[in-house]
Amino acid sequence: MEIQSCVTILNEWDIVAARQLGRNVAKELGFGTVDQARITTAISELARNIYLYAGQGQLCIERLHEQSKTGLRIIALDKGPGIADIRKVMEDGFSTSGGLGAGLPGVRRLMDDFKIDSNPGEGTDIRAIKWLR
Amino acid sequence: MRNQIISHINERKSELINEWVNQVKMETDERIVNIISEDLFIQTSKEFVDLILLSLSDSNNSEYSTKLELFSEKVVRLGWPITFVVAGLRIFVHIVFQSLVKEEVIDKQLEGDYLEMLDQWMAPLSNEIIHTYASTWEKTVSLQKIALQELSAPLIPIVEHISVMPLVGTIDTERARQIMENLLEGVVRHRAEVVLIDITGVPVVDTMVAHHIIQAAEAVRLVGARCMLVGIRPEIAQTIVNLGINLNKFITTSTLRKGMERALEMTNRKIVELE
Numbered sequence: 542m543e544i545q546s547c548v549t550i551l552n553e554w555d556i557v558a559a560r561q562l563g564r565n566v567a568k569e570l571g572f573g574t575v576d577q578a579r580i581t582t583a584i585s586e587l588a589r590n591i592y593l594y595a596g597q598g599q600l601c602i603e604r605l606h607e608q609s610k611t612g613l614r615i616i617a618l619d620k621g622p623g624i625a626d627i628r629k630v631m632e633d634g635f636s637t638s639g640g641l642g643a644g645l646p647g648v649r650r651l652m653d654d655f656k657i658d659s660n661p662g663e664g665t666d667i668r669a670i671k672w673l674r
Numbered sequence: 675m676r677n678q679i680i681s682h683i684n685e686r687k688s689e690l691i692n693e694w695v696n697q698v699k700m701e702t703d704e705r706i707v708n709i710i711s712e713d714l715f716i717q718t719s720k721e722f723v724d725l726i727l728l729s730l731s732d733s734n735n736s737e738y739s740t741k742l743e744l745f746s747e748k749v750v751r752l753g754w755p756i757t758f759v760v761a762g763l764r765i766f767v768h769i770v771f772q773s774l775v776k777e778e779v780i781d782k783q784l785e786g787d788y789l790e791m792l793d794q795w796m797a798p799l800s801n802e803i804i805h806t807y808a809s810t811w812e813k814t815v816s817l818q819k820i821a822l823q824e825l826s827a828p829l830i831p832i833v834e835h836i837s838v839m840p841l842v843g844t845i846d847t848e849r850a851r852q853i854m855e856n857l858l859e860g861v862v863r864h865r866a867e868v869v870l871i872d873i874t875g876v877p878v879v880d881t882m883v884a885h886h887i888i889q890a891a892e893a894v895r896l897v898g899a900r901c902m903l904v905g906i907r908p909e910i911a912q913t914i915v916n917l918g919i920n921l922n923k924f925i926t927t928s929t930l931r932k933g934m935e936r937a938l939e940m941t942n943r944k945i946v947e948l949e
Contacts, residue, residue: 553846553847554846560877574909575908575909575912575913577909578910578912578913579913579916581877581878582878582880582913582917585878585880585882586880586881586917589880589882640881640885641881641884641885641888641919643881643884643917643918643919644880644881644917647881647916647917647919650916650917651913651916651917
C-alpha cells in the first residue's frame with residue numbers, strides 16, 4: 542500500500558513546504574526525532590538540488606507498508622539537465638556550484654536505501670527510503 | 675429597469691440577506707463557515723449586500739471605492755477565501771433574479787434582458803473585489819516580508835567583546851546574506867572578539883545552511899574575531915555527521931549557556947557568585 546503526496550518545487554519556499562510535508566508524514570508514521578531530522582534534511586537536500594540545478598520539479602513523499610515493515614520514501618523528480626557522471630556526484634566534496642558537495646552522498650548516508658537514475662538532457666529521478674525501526 | 679431592481683432589493687433587503695446567508699452556508703465548505711461566528715457572518719453579509727447596492731446605485735461614487743477597500747481588507751483579515759466571496763456574489767445575483775421573477779416584477783419575455791443586465795452589473799464589481807482582494811493580500815505579504823526581515827538576524831552584544839546572533843527559523847539565500855552582513859558589521863561595530871551563532875531555533879541544518887555558516891565564520895575570522903556555533907541539538911549533530919560536514923574549524927557546544935562560559939574563558943573572564 543502506498544500513499545503519495547507531492548510538492549512542486551519552483552522557488553526556495555517550496556523547499557520549506559516539502560520539508561514540512563516530510564516532517565509531518567515522518568511524525569505520523571512514528572519516526573523518532575533523530576530520524577525525522579534525517580528525513581527532513583534529506584528532503585531539503587534533494588529539493589534544493591531541484592531548485593538549484595533543474596529550476597523546477599517535484600518532490601513526493603510516499604508511505605510504505607510492506608509485510609511487517611513501515612517506511613517513508615522520498616522521490617525527487619525533475620526534467621532538468623540531468624547528471625553526466627553519477628559516480629562523481631556521489632563522491633564527497635564534488636560540487637559544480639561551489640557548495641560543500643556533501644548533498645547527494647549525504648542523502649545516501651542519511652537514508653537506508655538510495656537509488657539515482659539520471660541521463661543528461663532528460664532529467665533526474667532519485668528515490669530514497671527510510672525504514673521505521 | 676435599473677431603479678426597479680434597486681428598489682426591489684431595498685424593499686426586501688433583510689429577506690434577501692437571510693436567503694443569501696442560508697444558500698451561501700449550504701454551498702461553501704463547512705470548515706469555512708464553522709470558523710466564522712454567526713453574528714459576524716450575518717453582519718459581514720449585510721455589509722456585503724449594502725456594498726453591492728451601493729455599487730448598483732452609483733458605481734463612480736468615491737464612498738463606494740473606499741468602502742470596497744475597507745470591506746476587502748476586513749474579509750482578508752477574517753481569512754475568508756476569495757472563492758467564497760466570488761461565489762457569494764454569484765449566489766446574490768441568482769437570489770435577486772429569482773425574487774424578481776417570483777414577485778412578478780419583470781415580464782416573462784424580458785427575463786433574459788434582466789438577467790443579462792444583472793450580469794453586466796456584477797462583472798465589474800466582482801473584478802474590483804478580486805482586484806482589491808489581491809492587492810490587499812499583496813500588501814499583507816510584503817509587510818510581513820519586511821517584518822520578517824527585521825527580525826531575521828540580529829547581532830546582540832551581551833558583554834564586552836562577546837556578541838550573540840540567535841537564529842530562528844528557516845535560512846534561505848536572502849537570509850544567509852543578511853546573516854553575513856549583520857555579523858561582519860556588528861563584529862566591527864561592537865568590537866567583538868567572540869561571536870556565538872545560536873542555531874537552537876533552526877529546524878533543519880542541511881549542506882546549504884552549513885555552507886553559509888562556515889562562510890560566515892571564515893569571514894568573521896578575517897576581521898579578527900572568533901566564531902562559535904552553539905545550540906546544536908542532538909539530532910542536528912547526527913545529521914551533520916551523516917552529511918559529512920566538517921565543522922572542525924569551529925568551537926561548537928550544545929547550548930548557548932555552555933558557549934557563553936567558553937567565550938568568557940576565551941576572553942579571560944568568568945562568572946562568579948557573590949558571597
